[in-house]
Amino acid sequence: MRTLLYTEAIREALDLAMAADQRVYVMGLGVPDPKAIFGTTAGLQAKYGPQRVFDMPVAENGMTGVAIGSALAGMRPVMVHQRVDFALLALDQIANSAAKWSFLFAGKQSVPLVIRLLIGRGWGQGPQHSQSLQATFAHFPGLKVVMPTSPYDAKGMLLAAIADPNPVVFLEHRWLHSTFGHVPPEHYHAPLSQALVSRPGSDITLVASSLAHIEALQAANILAQHNISAEVLDLRSIQPLDRETIHASLKKTKRLLVVDHGWKSFGVAGEIIASMSEIAFTDLISAPQRVTAPDHYPATTPAHANLYYPGVAEIVNAALHMFKRTPMSESDMQLTIPLHRDVPDKNFRGPF
Amino acid sequence: MTLISDKLARFTTMLRIRMVEEMIAARYDEQEMRCPVHLSIGQEAIAAGVCAAFTRSDYLFSTHRSHAHYLAKGGDLPGLIAEIYGRNTGCVRGRGGSMHLCDLDVGILATMPIVGSTLPIATGAAFGSKLLGDQRVTVVFFGDGTTEEGVFSESLNFAALQQLPIVFICENNLYSVYSPLEVRQPARDRVALAAAHGITAALGDGDDVEAIFSLTENAVARARNGGGPSFLEFATYRWREHCGPHYDNDIGYRSEAEFLAWQQRDPLARTERELLASGELCAATLSDIKASLQDEIETAFTAAREAPFPDESTLFTDLFVPTELCVQAA
Ligand SMILES: Cc1ncc(C[n+]2csc(CCOP(=O)(O)OP(=O)(O)O)c2C)c(N)n1
Ligand SMILES: [Mg+2]
Numbered sequence: 002m003r004t005l006l007y008t009e010a011i012r013e014a015l016d017l018a019m020a021a022d023q024r025v026y027v028m029g030l031g032v033p034d035p036k037a038i039f040g041t042t043a044g045l046q047a048k049y050g051p052q053r054v055f056d057m058p059v060a061e062n063g064m065t066g067v068a069i070g071s072a073l074a075g076m077r078p079v080m081v082h083q084r085v086d087f088a089l090l091a092l093d094q095i096a097n098s099a100a101k102w103s104f105l106f107a108g109k110q111s112v113p114l115v116i117r118l119l120i121g122r123g124w125g126q127g128p129q130h131s132q133s134l135q136a137t138f139a140h141f142p143g144l145k146v147v148m149p150t151s152p153y154d155a156k157g158m159l160l161a162a163i164a165d166p167n168p169v170v171f172l173e174h175r176w177l178h179s180t181f182g183h184v185p186p187e188h189y190h191a192p193l194s195q196a197l198v199s200r201p202g203s204d205i206t207l208v209a210s211s212l213a214h215i216e217a218l219q220a221a222n223i224l225a226q227h228n229i230s231a232e233v234l235d236l237r238s239i240q241p242l243d244r245e246t247i248h249a250s251l252k253k254t255k256r257l258l259v260v261d262h263g264w265k266s267f268g269v270a271g272e273i274i275a276s277m278s279e280i281a282f283t284d285l286i287s288a289p290q291r292v293t294a295p296d297h298y299p300a301t302t303p304a305h306a307n308l309y310y311p312g313v314a315e316i317v318n319a320a321l322h323m324f325k326r327t328p329m330s331e332s333d334m335q336l337t338i339p340l341h342r343d344v345p346d347k348n349f350r351g352p353f
Numbered sequence: 354m355t356l357i358s359d360k361l362a363r364f365t366t367m368l369r370i371r372m373v374e375e376m377i378a379a380r381y382d383e384q385e386m387r388c389p390v391h392l393s394i395g396q397e398a399i400a401a402g403v404c405a406a407f408t409r410s411d412y413l414f415s416t417h418r419s420h421a422h423y424l425a426k427g428g429d430l431p432g433l434i435a436e437i438y439g440r441n442t443g444c445v446r447g448r449g450g451s452m453h454l455c456d457l458d459v460g461i462l463a464t465m466p467i468v469g470s471t472l473p474i475a476t477g478a479a480f481g482s483k484l485l486g487d488q489r490v491t492v493v494f495f496g497d498g499t500t501e502e503g504v505f506s507e508s509l510n511f512a513a514l515q516q517l518p519i520v521f522i523c524e525n526n527l528y529s530v531y532s533p534l535e536v537r538q539p540a541r542d543r544v545a546l547a548a549a550h551g552i553t554a555a556l557g558d559g560d561d562v563e564a565i566f567s568l569t570e571n572a573v574a575r576a577r578n579g580g581g582p583s584f585l586e587f588a589t590y591r592w593r594e595h596c597g598p599h600y601d602n603d604i605g606y607r608s609e610a611e612f613l614a615w616q617q618r619d620p621l622a623r624t625e626r627e628l629l630a631s632g633e634l635c636a637a638t639l640s641d642i643k644a645s646l647q648d649e650i651e652t653a654f655t656a657a658r659e660a661p662f663p664d665e666s667t668l669f670t671d672l673f674v675p676t677e678l679c680v681q682a683a
Contacts, residue, residue, distance in 0.1 A: 034531035035604040058501035058537045059468050059529055086467065090502075125388025125439065125450045129467055297669050302439030302447030303387045304662030343387055350382070352389040352597050 005184040007177050010152035011041040011117075014159035015079065017188045019049050022077060025163055026053040028064070029081035029117075038081055039119075039178050061087050065094035065116070069102070072112045077163060084130050085118035085172065099168040100143035114168045115159070120211070120262075121175050122310070123343045124351040128298035133262040135210075136269050138170045139240035145169040145193055146240040148211040152182035154237055157191025165193060174212040175353065176345040196243040198250065202232035205320055206250040208273055209260035210236035217260050220316035223334050229324060239269055244276050251281045257289040258320055260311070265293040292319050306343035312336075358633055359405070363562050364624045365642055366401040370421045371621050372646050373430065376654060377420075377437065378598035385658065386437045388450030389466075393421035395592035398620035399524050400425040402565025403492060403585075406573045409459045412482070412491040414475035417452045418524075418591075419464035422494050427459035431653040440660035447663040448671075460489075468529075469495070469502030472521075476508040479519035479582075490576040491519045492569075498529030500543050509584070513550040516581035520572045521547070523586040524559065530595045531606035547584030559589030560620040590615035 005013065018025045027042060033056055037043040046054040057064050061082065068078040082088050088095065095116065103111040122131040139146045145167055149155040155173070162169035199214070200221050209217040214235045221231035232250050236243070251257055257277055259270035270291035277289060292311045299309040314331040321328055344351065357365070374392045381390065393400065396418075404425035407413070415422040423433055429444060436443030437451045445455055452466040462478060465471050475493035482489040499505060500523060512519050523543060527534050547554035553575060557568050565587060572583035592612070594601035602609045628634035 031530055031532060035606050036531060056532045056536045059498040060501045060503060063503055090467070090469075127388065127448075127450055127453060129452075129465065130389075295669065297672060300439075300448045300663065300668075301388045301450030301453070302443075302663055304439060304447065305668055308665055308668050350384065351387060 002183050003186060004181045005152050006040075007152045007155050007173075007180050007182070008040040010156040010182075010184045011159060011173070012043060012045070013184065013186075014156040014163075015042065015045060016048070018079075018160055018163040019045065019053060021188060022163075024075060024077040025079065026055075026076060027079045027081070028055050028057045028068070029083075030057060030059060031083060032056055032081060038083060039175070042081070061090040062094055065091035066098065068114050069094060069098050069112050072114050073110055077113050079115045079117065079163060081117040081119075083119055084121045085134050086121070086129055086132050088116065088118050089134070095138070095144070095168070095170070096141045100141040102143075103167065104143060111166045112168045113166045115162045115171055116168070117171045117173060119173050119175055121353055122299075123176070123306070123345060124349070124353050125301040125303065125343060126353060127301040131299060133294065135172055135239045135261075136263045136267065136272070139269065143168070144240060145238070146172065147193055147238045148172045148174075149191070149237055150177065150211055150214040150235050152180065152184045154191045156184050157189050158193060158237065160188060161190035161193050164190065169193065172211065176212050177215070179345065180215075191237075194238050194241045194243060196246040197235040197237055198232060198246070199235040200231065200233040202230040202254065204230045204254055205256040205258060205323065206232045206234060206247065206254045207258050207260060207316065207320070208234045208236055208247055210239065210269075211262070213260040213262050216313045217316055219313045219336070220320065223313070223317045223329070224320055227321065227326060229320065231320065242272065242276070244280065247273065247277060248281050248284075251277060251284050255284055255286040256323055257285065258316070258323065259289070259291045260316055261291065261293050262310075263294060264296050265291065266296050268293060287323050290319050290323055292316050303343045310342050312342065360563065360633055361628065363401045363405050363566060364628055364634070365646075366405070366425050367397040367562060367621050367624060368642065369646050370397045370400060370424050372643075373424060373433075373650055374420060376650050378593065380654070381598035387439060388437060388452070389417070389596045390437065390451045390598065391418040391596050392593045392598065393418055393591070395615065395620070396524055396526060396559065396589045397421055398562040398624070399522065399559050399565055399587045399589060400494075402562040403494075403520075403522055403569045405566050406569035407460075407490065407492055411460050411489050411573075412475070412478045413461045413493075414471040414478070414491065415454075415464040415494040416468070416471065416496065416499070417464070417466035418496065419454055419494070420451065423454045423456065423461055423464065426461050428454065428456040428461050429458070430649065431656050432456060434653040435657040435660050438657040438660070439662060440657055441663045442657070442660040446667065469499050469504045471495070472499065472502070472504050472508040473511075476512050476517060476519060479512065479517040480515060483515065483517055488577060489518065490573050492522060493519065494522045494524060496529065497523060497525040497527065497534055498532075498537065499523070501537055509547055509550045509552060509582075512582040513552050516579065518576035519582045520569060520576060521582065521584040522569075523584070524589050525586055526589050526591045528591065528595070528607070531604070533606070543586055544584065552582050552584050553580075554584040555586075557585055557587045559587035560618050560623055562620060562624050592616060
């Protein structure tokens with residue numbers, strides 16, 4: 002079985018997409034530079050030339066419009082921003098143009114655009130460089146919003162996104178970039194609309210995506226020591242939301258805990274809980290719960306990183322609470338969490 | 354100490370910036386400054402020359418690369434160092450780190466890392482000053498990359514339309530991160546672009562602190578007298594990596610030869626040579642200045658490292674200020 006880094010999986014998807022389709026091009030600040038967006042675009046300019054793989058002016062909104070226009074004219078742009086926060090400058094073009102184009106023009110035109118956005122938490126990047134904005138994008142009908150967790154899905158969903166005739170916001174967590182996983186070498190698609198049962202269980206359903214999904218899996222291991230069998234769902238796609246898979250799981254487990262790194266209010270977790278309250282109310286035997294970032298901003302100081310971000314311990318204890326069990330101390334969980342929760346692992350030496 | 358000349362003061366500002374940032378670079382790998390740092394080493398003359406033309410009550414805005422501007426405008430050194438260390442004694446109590454500085458006592462309203470974001474905000478501060486008639490002039494620093502953002506044109510346009518008291522300072526260090534200017538902009542003349550708005554605009558040598566000072570002094574005088582905005586671009590070079598304490602000429606986006614050529618032009622060494630040659634500075638005074646700066650800097654680092662981190666109780670404060678504070682007296 003071949004394993005690749007998450008970043009290599011992304012790179013391979015871009016490579017295959019460009020090889021298969023002349024219309025695909027990749028642009029973004031730093032795309033051809035020596036760091037190559039953390040390696041995800043390495044070697045692509047040498048292979049496909051500066052017409053198809055290129056740097057851009059520091060002009061997020063304008064260049065998003067350029068990408069949209071070129072898509073209308075027949076291209077398949079893949080745009081990348083090193084932080085999701087920079088896409089806020091382009092929210093006009095993303096939300097007012099790309100998201101509405103097909104609707105506005107009665108389905109006669111669409112915008113096949115992929116925007117890769119990197120979530121940059123850690124090392125004191127502070128409130129303007131580490132936001133989790135999945136709910137913001139998902140709020141606009143007409144945008145697909147995906148957050149693959151595994152390298153397998155990163156590759157398959159990126160290929161599917163590039164092939165899709167609609168705008169797709171593709172969110173990559175920086176802390177997943179250094180994870181490994183099985184990635185077949187061929188061209189394949191992973192669905193842009195389906196959640197995955199990543200760990201079957203019978204007592205409680207944990208729904209999460211991206212880095213939060215890894216934390217949910219770790220929490221499920223600890224819950225197993227308490228004889229609680231957690232079923233873990235890797236959401237993969239935020240918009241559309243796979244309500245059927247979540248509902249099917251709840252029929253079995255009857256308990257719902259959603260984990261999301263976005264803010265608590267008006268967020269992904271809230272939407273999942275609301276829709277399950279609508280369609281699965283009678284299946285549930287306890288009030289659904291959520292573990293999210295607080296409705297506030299992470300300060301730069303490492304002292305607050307430890308307190309701001311929810312993690313495995315918070316998930317475990319939220320679940321235990323739903324079973325009316327006593328909470329566990331974090332030290333009893335024997336987690337391999339670095340001293341400061343502002344780095345992905347203890348080998349990280351900053352800055353991002 | 355005897356009263357030092359203005360030229361010597363500007364030199365000392367440059368030297369202080371250099372020494373502070375070299376200390377940051379030297380200690381960064383200790384893993385205690387846990388935030389990004391964008392150093393201005395090599396670009397000090399612009400901060401020192403420009404800020405010397407402003408008063409404490411004038412407003413300053415800057416970017417991710419702002420330590421030099423903060424220090425040159427008179428920002429509190431211990432507050433800067435403690436901020437980078439994430440301590441409660443930092444200038445924004447650990448909230449923002451290196452990229453979000455502020456010192457209201459000396460008119461430093463904000464530095465922010467979202468490229469271009471402070472351009473219109475600075476323009477707005479100048480608009481406020483104009484409406485209030487408070488005689489303040491605003492300075493906003495930004496890089497060559499920032500002139501690619503839409504808000505650059507939008508800000509110039511409004512500043513010119515309203516004849517605002519603002520000085521736009523573009524530090525052209527040839528790169529945005531690892532992207533050279535030529536892949537981002539055609540060979541356009543940004544000075545002419547500003548001038549086309551009717552803004553007084555000039556290109557200057559970013560290594561010549563005295564020339565920078567006099568260009569800016571004129572711009573500030575014009576702004577204060579209702580003569581409207583100015584745009585000044587200075588050619589300069591960032592010596593170290595875009596973000597972080599190290600050198601990165603080896604990674605392949607620029608050549609060692611290019612770096613060495615710029616390093617030769619070292620604005621600090623050049624000013625030092627000039628002052629020594631003219632007799633405005635002697636070796637003994639220089640070593641006194643260095644020693645006292647070294648003391649000051651070490652004290653600031655020691656204080657920062659000994660200072661407490663922000664308390665857990667401040668985790669969720671300040672999202673809003675209390676409503677009653679917002680009610681301004683008529
Ligand atoms: C809106 C936005 N886009 C991209 C970035 C990433 N970024 C951080 S610093 C920087 C370089 C900007 O170049 P320049 O304005 O020339 O400033 P310099 O770093 O050279 O001082 C970029 C692109 C950002 N912070 N904000
Ligand atoms: Mg620059």
